[in-house]
Amino acid sequence: MSEETQMASTDHTAHRGGAWGWITSTDHKKIGILYGVSAIMFFLIGGVEALLIRTQLALPNGDVLSADAYNQMFTMHATTMVFLVVMPAAAAFTNYFLPLLLGARDVAFPRLNALSYWIFFFGGLFLTISFFVGGAPDGGWFGYAPLSTQVSEVVRMDYWALGLLILGLASVLSAINFITTVFTMRAPGMTLMRMPVFAWMAFVVAFLLLFSLPIITVGLFQVFLDRNLGTLFFSAAGGGDPVLWQHLFWLFGHPEVYVLILPAMGIVSEVLPVFSGKPLFGRSFVIFSGIAIGFMGFGVWAHHMFTSGLGPVAEAAFALTTMFIGVPTGVKIFNWLGTLWGGSIRFKTPMLFSLGFIAMFVIGGLSGVTHSIVPADTQQHDTYYVVAHFHYVLFGGAIFGLFAGVYYWWPKITGRLLHEGWGKLHFWTMLIGFNLTFAPMHVLGLAGMPRRTYRYPEGLGFEFWNFVATVGSYLIAVSILVFLWNWWRSRHHGEVAGNDPWNGRTLEWTIPSPPPHYNFATVPTVHSEDSFWHDKYREDEAGNAVPVAAAPTTTAAEEDIHMPSPSYYPALTGFGMFIALMGFVYLPVGLVAVAAGLMVTMWGLFGWAMEPLTREPHE
Ligand code: HEM
Ligand SMILES: [Cu+2]
Numbered sequence: 001m002s003e004e005t006q007m008a009s010t011d012h013t014a015h016r017g018g019a020w021g022w023i024t025s026t027d028h029k030k031i032g033i034l035y036g037v038s039a040i041m042f043f044l045i046g047g048v049e050a051l052l053i054r055t056q057l058a059l060p061n062g063d064v065l066s067a068d069a070y071n072q073m074f075t076m077h078a079t080t081m082v083f084l085v086v087m088p089a090a091a092a093f094t095n096y097f098l099p100l101l102l103g104a105r106d107v108a109f110p111r112l113n114a115l116s117y118w119i120f121f122f123g124g125l126f127l128t129i130s131f132f133v134g135g136a137p138d139g140g141w142f143g144y145a146p147l148s149t150q151v152s153e154v155v156r157m158d159y160w161a162l163g164l165l166i167l168g169l170a171s172v173l174s175a176i177n178f179i180t181t182v183f184t185m186r187a188p189g190m191t192l193m194r195m196p197v198f199a200w201m202a203f204v205v206a207f208l209l210l211f212s213l214p215i216i217t218v219g220l221f222q223v224f225l226d227r228n229l230g231t232l233f234f235s236a237a238g239g240g241d242p243v244l245w246q247h248l249f250w251l252f253g254h255p256e257v258y259v260l261i262l263p264a265m266g267i268v269s270e271v272l273p274v275f276s277g278k279p280l281f282g283r284s285f286v287i288f289s290g291i292a293i294g295f296m297g298f299g300v301w302a303h304h305m306f307t308s309g310l311g312p313v314a315e316a317a318f319a320l321t322t323m324f325i326g327v328p329t330g331v332k333i334f335n336w337l338g339t340l341w342g343g344s345i346r347f348k349t350p351m352l353f354s355l356g357f358i359a360m361f362v363i364g365g366l367s368g369v370t371h372s373i374v375p376a377d378t379q380q381h382d383t384y385y386v387v388a389h390f391h392y393v394l395f396g397g398a399i400f401g402l403f404a405g406v407y408y409w410w411p412k413i414t415g416r417l418l419h420e421g422w423g424k425l426h427f428w429t430m431l432i433g434f435n436l437t438f439a440p441m442h443v444l445g446l447a448g449m450p451r452r453t454y455r456y457p458e459g460l461g462f463e464f465w466n467f468v469a470t471v472g473s474y475l476i477a478v479s480i481l482v483f484l485w486n487w488w489r490s491r492h493h494g495e496v497a498g499n500d501p502w503n504g505r506t507l508e509w510t511i512p513s514p515p516p517h518y519n520f521a522t523v524p525t526v527h528s529e530d531s532f533w534h535d536k537y538r539e540d541e542a543g544n545a546v547p548v549a550a551a552p553t554t555t556a557a558e559e560d561i562h563m564p565s566p567s568y569y570p571a572l573t574g575f576g577m578f579i580a581l582m583g584f585v586y587l588p589v590g591l592v593a594v595a596a597g598l599m600v601t602m603w604g605l606f607g608w609a610m611e612p613l614t615r616e617p618h619e
Contacts, residue, residue, distance in 0.1 A: 039084070039092060057469070061456075062455060076128075084127070091120070091171075098181060117170075137163075144242070165217060165224075208255045208294055263398075271351060275354075300322045302314060349426075352423075364394075384450075412515070429478055433474075437473045
């Protein structure tokens with residue numbers, strides 16, 4: 001929290017400063033910053049967990065972690081990175097920029113938006129607390145039954161099941177909010193096809209969340225019931241079916257990987273045109289392939305289950321759907337390359353991260369296609385080859401894409417640029433460290449090293465590449481320190497950005513940096529896609545861009561703009577849920593906390609319902 005309060009004092013948009021201002025804020029920009037700062041904190045936690053894993057595996061017969069601690073470490077590392085880093089980082093950008101890209105003053109439901117954040121925050125806290133009270137979840141991030149339904153360890157996988165349940169609730173609420181925002185809050189003239197590609201990808205992600213989370217919610221309830229009330233949903237001995245859990249999980253889990261990657265694809269689709277000085281090549285194809293990925297993403301889940309004995313027909317069918325989903329992904333890559341082609345490219349840091357994204361994501365995508373071939377996957381399954389694959393897409397893809405967004409939009413959020421030199425150092429150390437860490441895992445996996453094992457003996461040929469991977473992971477840590485330093489130094493020494501530091505194409509660059517709390521003094525009217533660009537440039541006969549004499553900037557009085565008032569009820573509601581969750585872990589004694597927590601939740605919701613949306617403007 002201290003970070004957040006600190007930022008409040010320097011943030012020009014703060015209507016009310018201090019911690020209270022952040023807790024009660026309903027401004028989508030402040031909520032976006034809260035998501036972003038939380039994601040970075042969790043990234044550091046998940047990163048330390050990764051370093052512990054890699055330190056343990058640096059040499060054969062490592063003894064840094066016990067087997068028990070190792071299980072907690074890889075489970076929490078993955079759970080943290082997926083649910084507490086990449087998803088909230090995407091939520092940070094969507095919160096902050098979706099309204100700005102659409103020319104809106106806020107999201108459709110500002111207080112619901114605050115509730116989403118607070119539920120997420122308390123859900124993350126809940127999961128992380130588990131380390132200190134009886135041990136963290138240790139059944140893997142996909143919680144396979146019957147491992148996850150065993151109750152010998154008492155609470156650990158309860159933390160996991162309940163934590164994911166509540167985080168899912170936060171995501172469903174924001175999905176509804178973002179979908180409604182896109183449908184109802186677009187500026188005049190902003191047709192759906194004129195929406196910037198990042199807005200489009202956020203829109204698709206919201207649908208993916210809305211349709212996939214209910215599936216895992218059912219499964220998580222069943223895990224919780226199996227563990228605590230003796231039901232037998234996933235117990236083969238009791239007539240239940242552990243493979244059912246795998247279906248439920250992956251029917252959520254595969255769409256989830258697109259939830260993780262599509263926002264990064266959206267960011268890259270914003271950055272490439274700006275730094276190539278050209279519109280996005282085949283823009284509508286990029287949008288439609290994103291939609292296609294959204295639909296097809298629900299039809300490939302069993303490729304995670306090729307070794308579970310599905311039978312040849314199902315295996316062939318899922319092999320084919322998996323190969324097909326590579327097509328819309330390939331379309332996007334061609335369009336990005338087409339955007340670069342013949343452009344006047346500026347190699348600024350956001351551009352470097354975007355190019356890094358494309359290169360690393362292609363490697364990860366290709367190893368993904370090798371998983372679609374069933375006999376090959378039977379060999380690769382549960383080896384380090386898989387670990388290599390998903391880090392190329394999740395880290396080389398999602399994290400690089402998100403950092404492109406960080407460097408690109410930082411000046412809009414803070415009013416100051418990050419330093420280019422440090423940014424480039426960050427990029428290169430991260431790129432080299434990343435490849436040193438994860439490229440060797442392809443080799444290790446194909447040589448037969450199983451994932452999720454805390455030790456390997458000498459003499460199997462695993463020593464060299466494991467050591468290289470560990471060195472690489474420390475280089476990644478160095479790159480993150482460089483980023484943190486860049487952040488720190490930019491607070492006072494960063495170059496002042498002005499409205500439009502990159503010669504941008506979309507509406508957020510028409511307003512001051514940081515934007516005023518009402519975003520747009522006058523709601524813009526949109527006449528084309530990339531509308532800000534067309535305000536600044538006209539085409540001459542040869543098709544070259546010619547600057548228009550005076551590019552319009554908006555400044556106007558703010559008297560008549562009514563923004564939603566702050567409210568502490570969303571945070572209170574989230575807090576009540578947190579108390580109730582803690583109670584559920586420690587049944588039956590915990591029922592006291594469950595009752596107390598639900599009462600606080602009701603208090604929050606009731607107060608919220610009775611509260612007027614906007615108070616009389618007097619500030
Ligand atoms: C900081 C750099 C990172 C390093 C050094 C690292 C290292 C590792 C290692 C060695 C494992 C395998 C553990 C095992 O199988 O025993 C692992 C698992 C995993 N990591 Fe990472 N990782 C990093 C970043 C990330 C990021 C950014 C994400 C996601 C966005 C991620 C997602 C996962 C997932 C989903 C697993 C699977 C865990 C499991 O088997 O249940 N990692 N990581
Ligand atoms: Cu999948």
